[in-house]
Amino acid sequence: MRRIKTTHLLFSLVLFSLICNSICASNDAKSNSISFILNCGAENNGQKDADGRKWDSDTKYLSSAADDSISAKAEIQDPSLPSTVPYMSARIFTNESSYVFKVSPKHRHYIRLHFYPSDYSSLNSSDAYFAVIANGITVLKNFSASITAKALSQAYILREFSLPVSTDGKIKITFSPSPLYKGSYAFINGIEVIPSPDLFSSAIMVGFSDMVGYSDQSIDLGIAPLQTMFRLNVGGSFIPPTNDSGGLSRTWFDDSPYVFGAGVGITGEADKNVSIHYSKETREYVAPLDVYSTSRTMGPDGKVNQNYNLTWVFQVDANFTYVVRLHFCELSMTKINQRSFEIFINNQTADDAADVIVWAGSKGVPVYKDFAVYVQDTKVEDEELWVALRPAVQLKPEFYDAILNGMEIFKMNGTKGDLAGPNPELSDMMVKAEAEPERSFAPSSSSNQKANVIGGAAGGAAAVVVAAVCIAIYQRKKRDIGVERSTSTSGWLPLYGNSHTSSTTKSTISGKSCTSSHISSLAVSLCRHFSFAEIKKATKNFDESQIIGVGGFGKVYKGVIDGGTTKVAIKRANPSSEQGIHEFQTEIEMLSKLRHRHLVSLIGYCEEDDEMILVYDHMAHGTLREHLYKGNKTILSWKQRLEICIGAARGLHYLHTGAKYTIIHRDVKTTNILLDEHWVAKVSDFGLSKTGPNLNQTHVSTVVKGSFGYLDPEYFRRQQLTEKSDVYSFGVVLFEVLCARPALNPTLAKEQVSLADWALHCQKKGILEDIIDPHLKGKINPECLKKFADAAEKCLSDQGIDRPSMGDVLWNLEFALQLQENPDGVAYSDEKETHKPSQTDMGIQETNLNDGTEENSSVVFSQLIHPQGR
Known part of the structure; x- marks a missing residue:
């Protein structure tokens, strides 16, 4: 009996010890894996952003050298900001200053820096040039958030880095105003310090055989500082930080803006009967379930797939090594060599026998592969990073296809031992x-x-x-x-x-x-x-x-x-x-x-x-686009916008009806509508234009050209061009004028990326007024808005036959203007009549076009700044 009691006592002591150790370990883990989410310059803790995440004040993490820093509020709130927190407050530094965070030395950490280049107090945003050094690594140098935001057409800038922690368990982030610019200062709106598990080990090198300092097989990523350049949910939708896995608060973007040309393949989603199971090699924190449950493949026609590549193209900084992480999860195949494919990175073979089933063992098991490639400065063109997939024809798989579920691209420290790239160049x-x-x-x-x-x-x-x-x-x-x-x-x-x-x-x-x-x-x-x-x-x-x-x-x-x-x-x-x-x-x-x-x-x-x-x-007032958003000097009134739209519609109507043959512009957008010294709208850029079908034809068969975001989906699908393709593009222009936002904005949630899709959704839900330009709210006559929105909606009909002619569009816009100017006594009758060009519409001179004047041009000579928007 005594022996039993002794055994029970020993067992209880051991159990108590284990529980205490467990509690201590749990507390240790919490203290060692704490996250810091700071709303810099804010006075209060716990302010929430639009996603419901809490942001704390930054004051207790500032070093003593930052005592002379300034807490400031942004003077203007850009309507495209995702949240007021953390972007409307800022910490300003006129001298070198640092933040210090006590963290666990066992983990890498994500460092995210948020910048909103607004004017603060008496400081001009264009004067902010500074460097940022994180744990001895220069991550930004002579950085101008103002220039970067203008060049990227973004209101705010987010930079994300994954850094190892020093042995003393501290992360030190130092901001230093640039000595190269008089009166320069540094600022920061938000800082995130997020601990992460071991996400990186090694990467297979691609095209490194001639480089000094690298082995012939792989490169170690364990202690390498990295900058996140792209993180894409391939074939899927936008994933906000709150839906990321592992509590890492990463943002995953739609991949479609990066897909090469018209070879976009098809997107798919896992069937309900497909269960996705993480493995020991690929844990849940590597990527969220939403990444692995969606995919982009080449399509069902194997013969077609053998003749093109599924390709993504990215602009990157030269003289850096890039790690390309490809995420795979087979959602339909179950056997080896059912779908085998090749992987190319910057024209170099990364894998000539990729087979997800071979890697994962079965369907529904996520895997990922890391490759490294060095991008050299060519001195000729902007540096690009290409990722391409194509069927491995030599292996004779059952299906000639390829699949990809997600992609991440990270920059490694360059030849100078840092991660800092140059500011993007603004045009003159x-x-x-x-x-x-x-x-x-x-x-x-x-x-x-x-x-x-x-x-x-x-x-x-x-x-x-x-x-x-x-x-x-x-x-x-x-x-x-x-x-x-x-x-x-x-x-x-x-x-x-x-x-x-x-x-x-x-x-x-x-x-x-x-x-x-x-x-x-x-x-x-x-x-x-x-x-x-x-x-x-x-x-x-x-x-x-x-x-x-x-x-x-x-x-x-x-x-x-x-x-x-x-x-x-x-x-x-x-x-x-x-x-x-x-x-x-x-x-x-x-x-x-x-x-x-x-x-x-x-x-x-x-x-x-x-x-x-x-x-x-000479066109003194430039493009319509620059007067709608991003650097506009003039806020156009609603009447002025209507008059500009009417002028552009008259020009397009003339192209469609006023010459011997129909002329299809093929690249209607707000940058191709120019404004003269009297603010008269003029359609420009005819490098892609084609003469339309004759009386015996309904369309012109031609290679798809135009600008994404404005491109007629019917033309894209069938490669059959009609004047209704211009009507579709003009419908996008109308919503762009109304909402003062770009036709495509990949920083938004997937459903909002395309203005055409989002505006149609809001129009059908009856909430269009929620997305119009804030400068116009309360200034548009409701009947005028209804007529204008109806006209734009009809222009965006999926089928060209359902779209109005440009003459009908012009008539409706003129009617909308009358409703705006004289809502109680409109002189027009509300009947659908084709607008006939008047002497004013026909302009100074009309000359018929001859046959054979059209060239099937590949890229437009007429676009002046950076003609890649084709």
Whole structure:
């Protein structure tokens, strides 16, 4: 009996000890894995953001050196901010200052820095240039949140890093104003320090065989500092931080803005009878269930799949190594070699026999693969990172297909031992626009008023912004992959771009582009020819001070001709370039024969000495887009917006009905609607335009071209172009004018990324007023808004046959204007009549088009800034 009691006592003591140890370990784990979510500059703890996450004040984490820091509030709240917390408050540093966090040395940590470049107190956002050093790693250097936000078309900037912790268990984040800029300061709106499990071990190297310092097989990621560049839920929807796995608060974005060209494959979701089970190798915290339950595949037709690659393209910084993590989960196949495929990264074979079943063992088991690639500075074009999949034909799988469920791309420390990349470059036009004083909406006759944009066929000052969420297509072959290349723009963190086209027409003497022999005699007779000497004189010998725009094809200069009496915009292609010949010809052929008050006027051209130069009427107020959002100097009233839309509709209606053949613009968007000194709207950029079908045809069969976000889905699906494709694009423009937001914004939730889809959803739910421009709320007559929204909705009908003609659109817009101006006594009858072009509509001169003037151009010569928005 005593022995039993002793045994019970010993057992109880052991049990008590285990419980105590468990409690201590639990408390230890909590203390060692604590997260810090700071609303910098805020006075109170516990403020919640739009997702319900609590943000604390940052004051107790500041070092003593930060005693002279300033707590400030943003002067303006951008309507596209996802939440007031943490972005409307900021901590300002005029001297080097630090935050210090006590953490567990056992874990890596995610460091997220939130920036909202607004004016704070008496400080201008454009003066903030600074460096950020986290645990001895320079993560940002001479960083300008203002420039970055403008270039990326984002109100705020988020930078995420994954860093090892020093042995003393501290994370120190230091902000240092740049000594290179007088009066510079540093600021931060929000900081997240989130502990993470061991997510990284090693990566298979791709194309590293010639690099010094690397082995032939893999690279160790265990203690490498990393910056998150892209995190995509491939084939799925936006996943907010609150829905991430493992409590890591990561954001997963839709992958569609990064998919190459028209080869988008198909998206799918796991059936209800498919159960997804994490394994020891792939734990739940690696990626949430939503990532593995959706996918993008190539499609059901194996023959088609053998002839294209499923490709994603990303813009990245040069001279860094990038880790590409690909997430896989087989949702339908059950056997080996049912679906085997090849993986290419930057034209290098990463895996020539990828088989998810081989890796995972069965259906519904997630796996991931890490690859590393070095991106070198080419000095020629913007650096890109390509990820491509195609069926492994040599293995003769049962299905010729490929699958991907998720993708993450991380930047490793570069040749200088840091993660800091350069600020994105603003175009000269955007720089000039920023330097100009604000202007009111009124005609100005002042000769010294600065013009902030080009005229002519300018793509617009915000073309590089449109590229932020759009995919531009250009033709260029990639070795070994067997696909044609396309510029694709990034939507989340880095967003840069360039354009690259090719020309097959060359001078037999110099090998450079030569166009004079390909311009029709009629076009030559209707269009003024300038000598190169005249162009040099007009631009002061191409003086850099005259530049008002710059793009992949060359620079745009402000100039004067005819003894200084006429202002013009002169676009000069790079003399050594072989690009843009088809667009150069198309622009001349089209515009030389069209004269209309609401079409940009081509004054003339120059083609001497292998030059390709176009001369346009100068457009003093630039693009419609820049007056709607992102850097706009003028807030347009609703009446003014209506008048601009009516003018653009008249120009398009003339193209569709006023010439011998229908002319389909094929790239209608707010950057291609320009405004002259009297704010008259003019449609520009005819490099993609095509003559429409004749009386015996219903459509033109052609390769899909245009700008994503504005692209007619029926045209995209069937590759059959009609004038109703322009009507669809114009419907997007109408909602863009109403809501003052881009056609595509990949930073939003998936259902809101496409303005067309989101506006139609809100219109059908009767909540359209919730998404209109805040500047317009309460200023639109309800009947006018209803008429305008109905017209835009009909333009966006999925089937072209259900869309109105441009004449009907014009009539409805004019009726909406009457409702706005005179709601009680409208002079119009509410009948559907086709608008007939008046003498005013028909403009100065109408010249019929000849046959054979159209070229199937690959990339548009006419877009000036960064023509990748095609």
